[in-house]
Amino acid sequence: MSQRLLVIANETIASPHVVEEVRRRAAPDARVLVVAPRLQRGRLDHWLSSGEERTRAAATARLDATVAALTGLSVQGRLGDPDPLMALDDAVREFRPDEVIISTHPPGRSQWLERRIVREARARYAFPVTHLTVDLAADTMVLDPDPRASGSPEEVVPVYHSARYEEALRIRRRGFREAERPGGLVLVDTEMPPDGEDAVVFAVRVPRRALDGRAEDGEGLRLPAALLDEHGPPVELDGGHAE
Numbered sequence: 001m002s003q004r005l006l007v008i009a010n011e012t013i014a015s016p017h018v019v020e021e022v023r024r025r026a027a028p029d030a031r032v033l034v035v036a037p038r039l040q041r042g043r044l045d046h047w048l049s050s051g052e053e054r055t056r057a058a059a060t061a062r063l064d065a066t067v068a069a070l071t072g073l074s075v076q077g078r079l080g081d082p083d084p085l086m087a088l089d090d091a092v093r094e095f096r097p098d099e100v101i102i103s104t105h106p107p108g109r110s111q112w113l114e115r116r117i118v119r120e121a122r123a124r125y126a127f128p129v130t131h132l133t134v135d136l137a138a139d140t141m142v143l144d145p146d147p148r149a150s151g152s153p154e155e156v157v158p159v160y161h162s163a164r165y166e167e168a169l170r171i172r173r174r175g176f177r178e179a180e181r182p183g184g185l186v187l188v189d190t191e192m193p194p195d196g197e198d199a200v201v202f203a204v205r206v207p208r209r210a211l212d213g214r215a216e217d218g219e220g221l222r223l224p225a226a227l228l229d230e231h232g233p234p235v236e237l238d239g240g241h242a243e
Contacts, residue, residue, distance in 0.1 A: 003030040006095055007066075008080070008088055009103035010036050012134040014065040017141035018103050021132060022070060025099070032075040033095045036063045037087040084117050089226040092125065093175055096230075100125070103132040106142075122146060124226050126207040156205040156231075159188040159223065168200035176202075176225040185222035206231050 005026050012018060013036050026032055036059045059079055067077040080087025088100070102118055104110040110133075112118075118131045131144035163171060176186050188204075190211075210227055 002074075003027045003099075004095060004097045005030050005032045005099050005101070006088075006091055006097035007032065007034045007101045007103070008037070008084065008091065009034075009101075009132075009134075010059065010084075011062070012103045012105060012132075012136060014062040014069070015103070015134045015136060015141070016069075017134055017139075018101075018132060019066060019069045021130075021141070021143070022101065023073070025101070025130075026073055030073060032070060032073050033091060033097070034063060034066050034070075034075060034077040035080040035087055035091045036060075036077070037080040037084045038082045084112055084115075085120060088117075088121060089124075089177075089229070092226070093229045097127060099127055100129045101132060102129060103134055106133050106135050118144070124224055125230055126209065157190070157208050157211070158203050158205050159190055159211075159221070159228075161186055161188050161202045161204075161228070162199045163202065165200065168202070171202065175229040177229065183222075184224055184226070186225050186228055187220050188223050188228070189220050204228050204231050 003026065005022065007013070007018070007022055009018060013034065022032060038056055038059055056079065063077040063079065067075055081090060088102075091097075092100075100121065102112075102121060104112045104117070107113050118129065121129045128146035130146055133142040133144065135141070161171075161176070206223070206227060210223065211221070214221060214223070
């Protein structure tokens with residue numbers, strides 16, 4: 001299976017440093033997806049179509065320049081949700097990458113770093129998340145490799161989510177986000193939940209590391225919906241038997 005490399009950035013996406021790092025990491029048969037979350041310059045941009053069109057056009061131009069610079073690779077580019085974590089979650093669910101590169105401005109100028117996007121991505125996903133800090137004015141880049149990228153396989157364990165029929169249909173169509181509770185967490189069991197007359201049980205194998213430090217509450221264990229979607233598609237169980 002060919003390598004899948006996901007790149008997510010916005011204003012730094014067309015930097016030669018980002019292009020060079022992607023080329024360095026991509027295998028000859030790699031598939032590359034470049035995602036640029038749409039910027040929102042301010043509250044008025046949400047209401048004024050002209051402002052939104054300008055930010056979309058600027059992001060599209062940077063995206064096109066990056067895709068063109070990666071000629072020779074199997075590469076696609078697309079705009080993403082203005083929320084970078086949402087854009088990342090969408091791309092992970094659809095593209096299923098082996099590795100992610102996140103490129104940001106330096107600390108102090110990066111809203112993404114203020115929101116701890118890199119830290120949150122590394123907490124959510126088992127694959128390596130490499131961080132590139134690009135200073136466009138100084139034409140420099142700092143590489144922050146994922147400390148977990150040791151190359152050794154991780155132990156995985158099954159977790160289970162029981163859903164009523166209508167909820168199960170939504171999960172099948174759009175993933176576990178449809179089952180989210182406040183805080184973006186989904187209730188799961190580490191043992192097979194009891195059979196229910198109208199229940200559909202989803203089983204997902206996740207890295208054991210994802211369970212570390214997570215304590216069960218009165219109902220069970222709660223995991224991020226994005227983590228479950230990343231390690232899907234889920235196996236549906238009915239009465240203890242796979243469909």
